[in-house]
Amino acid sequence: MSIFAAPRPRFSHDDAAGQLMDTGWSIIRGALAPEKIERLATDLRPIFEATPYCTGDFYGARTKRFGSLLRRSKHAATLIQYPDIVAIAEHVLLPWCDTIQLNLAQAIAIHPGAPLQFPHRDQDMWEGVKGEVEYLVNVMWPLTSFTEENGATLIHSGSHGREALADGAPPLAFSAVCDPGDAILFLGSTLHGAGANRSNIVREAVVVSYCLGWLKPYENQWLAYPPEFARTFNPELAALVGYRQHRPNLGNFEGVCPSILLQDDIPAHIGAIDALRPDQRDAVAEHRRRQGA
Ligand SMILES: O=C(O)CCC(=O)C(=O)O
Ligand SMILES: [Fe+2]
Structure with missing residues (x-):
């Protein structure tokens, strides 16, 4: 399927939130300058090197992942606290909670030879009612260009919300071809997965997700950022990681x-x-x- 609208010179977060609710995904082109992403990527490079490959068919044995990004790089907060994205996450999630929280901030590398990831909905980590409530907003920030060959995230447009309950084949996926500085948003109810990496370069990204404030988050934020460390955060960031x-x-x-x-x-x-x-x-x-x- 697919192909995106031409990049817009300015982005309105109302448009991005509207598209996210309509189609289950939205891409903000040029949300950050590529140099800012490169600074984060530089901090994360040695950690990718040192991190072992994942185990298990969901993560994939040709992939690497690590969390605690606010401890790994001072540039991670820029992504996590990107004001328009936090506002979009609140727009989507506040009907079902008082305050949102950070669900995870994770770096992901998809190495050459990685097969297509199991298509999934991230909301299925929680066993609550589906089709009525949105649990999560995901944001993929490419650290390297995402191409169809190197495993760009595959998103099934229109597979969200009540469609998550539908029987039968889901809508076809498109490849979220993007560059560093772009932000790919999709809902917890949107079917997606990492593409196969058929290239000879590693595809790297940071995924930041926000969830309902009363859920158990994927990443244990209090252990990732114990009070001694969270004291260095601004109050909004401390609140987002659970000090609220x-x-x-x-x-x-x-x-x-x-x-x-x-x-x-x-x-x-x-x-x-x-x-x-x-x-x-x-x-x-x-x-x-x-x-x-
Ligand atoms: O790396 C990607 O493109 C998606 C990864 C993903 O969806 C996941 O691990 O839950
Ligand atoms: Fe996922």
């Missing part, structure tokens, strides 16, 4: 927002504080009132 409660009371530390762990003086004993949604606060207040307390 999700109402009601989820992800708390000693009954309060876990961002307390990022401050200098952490009290030895802490009194728990309700963190309820307004509807829950009202219901609890009504109960109290009826009790005459």
Whole structure:
């Protein structure tokens, strides 16, 4: 199938969000200058070298992956906190949560000889109801050019949302041919997978994904970025990696927002504080009132 619209000189995040909801994917051309991506790629190169190949037919034995990208390169935050993309992820996900969170930030190398990856929907890592809720927004940032030969991500346009429940053959896939600086967005409900690498060069990318704030994220962010390290983050980034409660009371530390762990003086004993949604606060207040307390 496929072929994209010509690159647009400017991008409107409303258009990108609209296309993402309509087709299950959207590509932002030239989101970042290629030099910025090259700085990140330079930091990641020795880590790709040192990382063993993956094991298992899903990841693929001719691929390499590693996470903890905010510890690997100071340039990773630029991708993770790209304002328009965070806004798009919020647009897609906030109907079902209070706040979004980082699901993963992972580097992926697809080496020559890697076969086509199993086409999948990333939402299937969670066993909740499908077809009504969007769980995830994925963003692939190519570090090397993505071509049909070297394993560009294959995306099945229109396979998202309720289509994820449809019987029968899914729509055909197109190859997300892109360059460093472009951002490929697709939903957790969109069928996709890495293409086969039939070239003699390694295809490299960083994938950043955002999910509903109350889910267990793919990457354990609190272990990837323990408080000593997360203290170096700006407050929004710390919140995105989990130093924020999700109402009601989820992800708390000693009954309060876990961002307390990022401050200098952490009290030895802490009194728990309700963190309820307004509807829950009202219901609890009504109960109290009826009790005459
Ligand atoms: O590397 C790619 O193009 C896609 C990888 C992927 O979808 C995954 O590992 O979940
Ligand atoms: Fe995937």
